[in-house]
Amino acid sequence: MNGSSGTVSVPAMRLSEFFSPDAIALDLAATAKADALTAMVDLLHAKGDVTETLRRLLERREQLGSTGVGRGIAIPHCRAAVIPQLRLAYGRIPAGIPYDAIDAQPVHHLFLIVAPPVEVSNLYLPVLGRLAQFAKGADIPQRLAELTTPAEFLALLDERGER
Numbered sequence: 001m002n003g004s005s006g007t008v009s010v011p012a013m014r015l016s017e018f019f020s021p022d023a024i025a026l027d028l029a030a031t032a033k034a035d036a037l038t039a040m041v042d043l044l045h046a047k048g049d050v051t052e053t054l055r056r057l058l059e060r061r062e063q064l065g066s067t068g069v070g071r072g073i074a075i076p077h078c079r080a081a082v083i084p085q086l087r088l089a090y091g092r093i094p095a096g097i098p099y100d101a102i103d104a105q106p107v108h109h110l111f112l113i114v115a116p117p118v119e120v121s122n123l124y125l126p127v128l129g130r131l132a133q134f135a136k137g138a139d140i141p142q143r144l145a146e147l148t149t150p151a152e153f154l155a156l157l158d159e160r161g162e163r
Helices: 033-042 048-064 124-135 140-146 150-159
Strands: 068-070 077-079 087-097 107-115
Touching: 033 048, 033 087, 033 107, 048 077, 048 107, 077 124, 087 140, 107 124, 107 140, 140 150
Parallel strands: 077 107
Antiparallel strands: 087 107
């Protein structure tokens, strides 16, 4: 623990390690927040009831306060007993959708994080923090908008040294 900032030291990690190419969609079909959350959960390729449970938990989380962090980016997240390990997905909606983001702007980029209530590796909050830090990069919204393949997305995460 760093006494001055109150931050906890986290083992070295690369955000790209948590994304599989089939959980990255560069043209997500959604016109509203509920559609986007459903489409994001679908990227995890979960089975039946798991998908519905995750969707419900994400909508409940959004009722507590929007996960739209501004500049066209949202980081919907939840913990759920129906999944065995931390999972991430990325979706881009080129036209943008209303999302009740902190800056009242449409959201174009969604980073989904789901994790079990208790995880041995305890990566949920560190990964959420790393994604939020990544999203703060001045050129990130533009760079995300220019991606043409999932491999380019993963390379962008690595380029930013998210370790």
